[in-house]
Every structure is written in C-alpha cells, then in structure tokens.
C-alpha cells in the first residue's frame with residue numbers, strides 16, 4: 001500500500017487553510033506560551049492568538065531570566081487581545097520577578113474584556129500585595145474568581161460582582177477585619193465559597209451571610225472574635241475550625257444540607273450539631289471537651305443520616321460514636337478511620353452501651369474500620385459489639401497494618417465472634 005506522506009510545510013499549509021474558529025480551538029488546547037509562539041509562523045497566524053478565549057501564564061514555564069521577556073510580552077500584547085469574551089485568565093507566578101504593579105496592569109486589561117474567570121496564584125515577599133485593581137470588584141461578567149497567595153483583598157464602595165458564582169480565597173490577606181464580609185455582600189448569586197485562612201491574614205470576623213450559597217469550605221485556624229454562618233441553601237459544608245477561645249459563635253440551621261465534613265476543636269459543639277442534623281453523609285473529626293458528659297447535648301436526631309465516617313483520633317471518640325449511633329436511626333454505613341498525621345490514639349476505652357442503638361437493629365448494612373485497627377482489647381470489644389448486635393449487617397471490613405505480629409490471632413478473635421446477621425461477610429485487608 002502506498003501512503004502519501006505530507007511534508008511538514010504542506011501539512012502546515014493545509015492547517016492554515018482551516019477557518020479561524022477551528023484554529024483558535026486548536027490553539028486553545030496547547031499552552032498559551034506555545035499558542036502565542038505560532039504568531040511567528042506566518043501572516044496567517046500572526047493575530048490568531050489574540051482571539052484566544054483562555055489565557056494561562058505560569059512562571060513555571062520560564063527560567064528566571066526568561067521572566068523579563070514574559071513580562072514585556074504581556075505588557076505589549078495583552079492590550080491587543082481582541083476576543084469578544086475572555087473565558088479565562090490564569091496567572092501562576094511562583095518566583096516574583098514580576099512586580100505587583102505589573103500584575104495589576106494585566107488584571108486591569110483583562111477585566112475590561114468581558115472576563116468570566118480569573119485565577120491568580122501569586123507569591124511574593126513581602127506579602128499582602130495590592131495587585132487587584134478596584135475595577136475587578138465591579139466586573140459584571142465574572143463568574144469564577146480564585147485567588148491564592150500574597151494578595152491583598154480590599155473591596156471598594158459601591159461595587160457588585162453580580163454574576164459571581166464561585167469564589168476561592170486561599171491564604172490571601174484582608175485589608176480590614178470586615179473585608180471578607182464586604183466582599184460576600186457584593187456577590188448576590190454566589191453558590192460556591194472556599195476560604196482558607198492563615199495566621200496573619202487580618203481575618204477577625206468570619207461572617208458568611210449568603211442566601212444563595214450551596215457549597216461552603218472554611219479552613220480557619222486562627223483565633224477570631226466572631227464566627228457567623230447563615231446560609232439557608234447550603235447543601236455541602238466542609239468546616240475545619242480550631243479556636244479554643246470563647247468568642248461569638250452563631251450558626252443557623254441548614255435544612256438543605258446533604259453532606260458535611262467537620263473537623264473542629266472549639267467550645268460550641270452543641271450549636272454546630274444543631275445546625276447540621278439534616279445531613280445524609282457526615283465525616284466527623286473532633287476534639288471533645290472531656291468534661292461534658294453528654295458529648296454535644298441532648299435532643300438532636302440525625303433523621304436522614306445514612307453514611308457516617310468518624311475519625312478515631314482522640315480518647316473520647318467512643319463516647320461520641322455511641323452518641324451518634326443512638327441519634328442516627330437510619331444509619332446504613334459506619335466507617336471508622338484514622339489519620340496518619342494524628343497521634344495514633346485509637347480507641348482507648350469502650351463502654352458497652354446499655355441498649356442497642358436503633359440503627360443497628362434495623363438499618364446498618366456496612367461497617368468498615370479503615371484506619372489502623374490494632375487489635376487492642378477496646379478495639380476488639382467495639383468491633384464485636386457491632387458484629388454481635390447489627391442485625392442487617394452485610395459486610396464488615398477491617399483494614400490493619402500488615403506488619404503487626406499478633407495479627408492472625410487478632411483477626412481470628414473477630415472471625416470467631418458470633419454475628420447477629422448470619423449473612424454478614426467479614427473481610428480483612430492489609431493497609
């Protein structure tokens with residue numbers, strides 16, 4: 001069979017005959033740096049990159065000395081960009097030979113181009129760089145804004161981000177203690193918010209009053225004075241909050257919440273639990289106050305909870321487990337897990353509850369011990385309690401360190417324990 005091979009030049013000519021829209025689609029698939037380099041190919045290609053709807057620049061692609069050429073390239077060419085809508089502008093600057101003022105000018109240029117998504121990862125010393133022009137906060141078309149690093153958030157008066165749906169603020173710094181609240185107040189249709197704080201970010205109040213919000217991820221580990229969440233539409237909550245001081249804390253009931261990942265140590269457990277009782281899926285990792293006998297207070301029922309993942313990182317965890325089992329009448333899946341970076345406390349004591357929780361009689365189907373089962377007596381007692389009392393259990397899975405010497409005995413003990421559910425399969429796996 002004879003195949004005709006095209007020479008590179010012939011191939012290039014054929015590609016060049018394609019219409020602009022197709023070529024732009026092709027250019028969008030390669031790194032912006034490569035796309036822009038096609039402007040040197042021929043007259044046909046010279047201006048095409050200026051119509052690219054997505055632009056990504058990363059200093060990772062450049063040596064430090066090349067940064068200067070990136071800088072002058074952006075200064076020269078960004079103002080010439082002509083796509084009617086700029087879908088995305090993304091800057092990832094690792095080492096900063098790029099002055100804050102440069103970045104500010106580029107953002108200024110793209111904000112005027114019907115920008116839909118802006119993503120900036122910028123690190124510099126000193127931090128808190130003023131790289132965001134105030135016109136950004138009035139960008140009518142912006143749907144997604146993701147900021148990370150040494151960026152100062154300073155919200156001017158009388159602005160609005162009327163289309164913004166996704167906002168990420170990772171380790172940025174706020175001009176004043178109410179900057180975050182102000183920013184949220186100008187986002188009337190916000191659906192997805194992520195805030196990761198850092199120790200020196202000026203965040204004194206975390207106030208999230210957003211009626212439209214559906215997903216919220218908060219990672220706050222500094223001591224703040226005021227913590228308020230009022231998000232009635234929330235479906236997903238991921239909260240990491242460590243603050244041992246007494247402070248103002250208010251969280252309103254979220255009746256649409258389906259999934260929550262909670263990792264907390266703070267004095268207001270009752271208020272938190274009360275607001276999340278509608279969840280279907282809950283991951284829980286908490287440091288409890290050893291003095292409170294009732295764990296998180298009485299009278300709460302997780303009426304819809306089907307899947308519970310509990311971190312066994314802390315000595316009071318068995319009390320918490322018993323409490324959650326009692327309060328979750330429809331639970332189907334129970335998973336106990338440990339975290340590698342946690343002290344491997346595990347289950348230190350186990351007090352057999354006097355009555356068998358309802359979910360074990362009627363709904364619990366799956367039990368999984370997925371973080372370092374060590375086979376200590378307390379752990380064995382807990383596991384056998386489940387096996388002996390969970391009437392509908394279908395599988396029980398135990399993952400344990402393969403290096404443990406007395407492993408075989410430890411597993412035999414469990415395998416020989418009587419099971420309330422004859423259909424239950426017991427599965428052992430190595431971690």
Ligand SMILES: *[C@@H]1O[C@H](CO)[C@@H](O)[C@H](O)[C@H]1NC(C)=O
Nearest residue numbers: 092093094121122123148149
């Ligand atoms: C953001 O920048 C930091 C350094 O400041 C770097 O470690 C990280 O990988 C960057 N992330 C992305 C997504 O580029």
Ligand SMILES: *[C@@H]1O[C@H](CO)[C@@H](O)[C@H](O)[C@H]1NC(C)=O
Nearest residue numbers: 240263284285311339341342
């Ligand atoms: C909870 O936060 C602590 C402290 O940062 C961390 O060590 C732990 O891994 C987190 N737990 C989960 C389940 O993410």
